[in-house]
Amino acid sequence: MRTGNRVLGLLPGLAALLVALAAPCDARGTAAPNGADLVRVGVLAYRGSAQARSRWAATVDYLSHAVPGYRFELKPYSLDGLEQAVARDEVDFVLTNPGHYVVLEAGYGVTRIATLRNRVGEHVLTRFGAVIFTRAGASPVHSLADLAGRSFMAVSPRAFGGFQMAWLELKRHGIDPFEDLGDLRFVGFPQDAIVRAVLAGEVDAGTVRTDTLERMAQEGAIDLDAIRVLNRRFEPDFPFFLSTELYPEWPFSRSRNTSQDLAQRVAVALLTLDPEAPEARAAGTAGWTIPLDYTPVHALYRALDIGPYANPVTLADVVEQYTPWLLAWSLVLLALAAATAWTLRMNRRLAVEVTERKRAQQVLARHRDLLEQRVVERTADLERVNRQLAQDVAARERAEQALRRSDAVLKRLHRIIGDPTLDPAARTQRMLEAVCAYGELQAGVLARVEDGDYVVCARVGPVPAQPGTRWAVAGLPAEDVLRAGDLLAGPVDHAGPLGAWRFRIGIPVYVGDRVRCVLEFFGDAPALGGAMDQDVLRLVAQWIGAELARSEADEQLRRHQEELAHVGRLSAVGEMATSLAHELNQPLTAVVNYVGGSLRRLRAGSGADAGVVEAMERAMGEATRAGRIIRHLRDFVRKAPDEEDRVDVARAAAAAVELVAYEARRKGVRVALEVDGALPAVCASQIQIEQVLVNLLRNAIDAAQEGEGARVDVSARAADGRVVVAVRDSGPGLPAEVVGRLFEPFFTTKPQGMGMGLNITRTIVEGLGGRIEATNAPGGGAVFTVMLPGRTDDE
């Protein structure tokens, strides 16, 4: 029967749709009541204006777009506000719940033009209902009839899905929610609160719109197994828990004065809205469908005597129906009636009053019990909270005390780390002392772990181990720490070479992901037990690890630079090989000549000639010179330069000039060295200074070779405690595009250069705390200036 009604109900909608599609759009002039082309869409804002706007604004904007010539405006209203607006013709279209729609339809001629396709998860539904439910398990409520005297929660008396549907269902099962329930509470939106209240046991049962439970379960807010659905019904193609009949979804309706034409165009626009369009999704819908049959809603209101059917027509009906009976009896009892009427009325009133009072007393008693129970519970709660608070305060005081101590030690450690006057060893030593003091420990040891050996690096307190002492790790307390790879604290039960201690705490020191050292502290009382203490210790271990990592990285960089400089020297010597061979040939040739000449004289018997002695002396001098060149070369290409010390730059410059002398001669370049007064010593190695100058000199010789009057002038002078060495050539000078890149690695202008010379030169100079500059001299040619800090005398 209901199905038949619905089919019949569809027909006007279909007809309207067909008319809408077929109708020519020429009726525009009569549209837009109440001024220009503004069209107002009144929307039921059951959860506030903002929520209504955010849900429907896109749909209303869509209409403005889809129905040209009209500007649609969204106007949110409450239930009463919307009814008043409709009554005053202040809205052209109405979007409200089915129950409210029926009221407006009956009262103000509002007509539906489309029905919402509701999107619930993957489902698209055009009908909905209500679910009445209680908690599963302990609840004694198993059917709607069991709800008599129970507490019940719903949205509001006027909520269609949030109460009225359930109301009808309860009524059908003999329960008048306003009479027979123990407690009926209306809590408004959102409906989730009702579900939570039921599950929390605050009320025995409640009702919400269908799909509310499933949505909350999906959100993880509730467990559906904890719910018992009352009066469960099953409808085809309806996937949710349901306790009531199904009713059509929200309708979009036109008010009575809205033109047919505009209504049709709006209907077409709504029906053609793509279910997947953002406008549809924003509203949580899958678009709109042809208007459904709202007869079930009417039936509900009629059954409940509310809404449009709220008039007290029942008494009149009864009177009409039983007129003959009433007439007969009224004649017979007319006399009696007058006498007894007052009594009867009084009696009935009394009975009603007694019943009501009884019920009120019951309710009162229940409330009193509840109240007492609440007071007891609350008192217990407060006591528990009080105890907890006392404990918390104590714990907090302890924590604060620990915090103050660790704050003090952290500050001390920070000062140690930030002290630039401390070298890494002193820094480590101070850190160990700080931790010992902090943890009231007697001794501390930092040991390097090498090939299973334990090599003491630093120690504090009475530990019988000088730094450098080496033991096998096996058997030492450190063994456990290394095996665990993490902090270990506890008693020590054996006396090792580190002394007989009762307690120790040890932590490995990582560099990268490798354990490089182990840090241990010893004492006769357990200390550093707390988490905060251990954090302090971990921090110290991390700092020491970082210090080690940094010094290893520094060492690696230094080694790398040294190797690079060595390669630079080797390559410079290699490039100068021919020149250097000549440099050696000269004295060797002279030696051969002197010795050969002398031998011949001696053999010829003229050995007494004083000339032979002088020639032999000269030969000796030349041989020594050759030896010096070789020694010098060997020093120059030796891998590790001498320890840095006081270097006389003038001497180093002379040596450098000597090394490049033959090359200069070969290339026809004159090299002159001029030292201006006494120079302060420079903290460097002789080889470093020579390498810098040899590199600069060789470049200068190559540059000078290109020009006339080829010469290179080296000058050294003191300025502001620094030594300034300038190498100037008579070449063409530096092209502007080259100046900025001169010191880059692999930058070269020479066809056979590696491009490392100047880069190495700068690395050396900067490593010595100096600076190097390249400029063009005013008179032409390039000038390379090296500035090195001089050693101060007190060093």
Add this chain to the structure above:
Amino acid sequence: MNEPLWVHVVDDEAAVRDSLRWLLESVGLHVRTHAEGEAFLAAYRPGETGCVLLDIRMPGLSGIEVLERMQQMDGEVPVIVFTGHADVPLAVRAMRLGAFDFIEKPYSDSLLLERVQRALGQRRRRRERELAVQKTREAFERLSPRERQVLAHVLEGHSNKRIAEALCLSVKTIEVHRASLMQKMDARSLAELVRRVVEAGLQP
């Protein structure tokens, strides 16, 4: 023959110059040393020079340039060039410019002396030949017109009798002229006379 032939040493390095003089003088050679090419060329007298020891790498005028200038003056003086290791291209250039030999530094003293002696030997032989030709020409100038006529016939291989017939002189007179010219030309035999005239390129 007894006038000294000078050995010139041109090297910019004082120790090398000084030591070379010491070595060369130990075998009785006469040595003059020069620190640079210009100074050497200024003092250079080809006729008095036995050989030149020239360093090929020098500031100022290079060894190669010195060689070129010497060629323009007189190519007969042998030049020994000092080169360094791997200076082969320079050595080749020097040889093309007529250098007698090249020696790499450092060398063994005896090798150097041997080369110098060889150069001097060549220089002396050439010089002796020059002197002989000069002597022959001088002698030829001293011959009388009649003696030159006789010489021409002698070189033709004619007998005294035939020369006498040709010159309408007596055989005896021819014999006197012939003896005189042999003496003037310092020739002990006919063969020697012929060689001297041919060597000197004379056309009596």
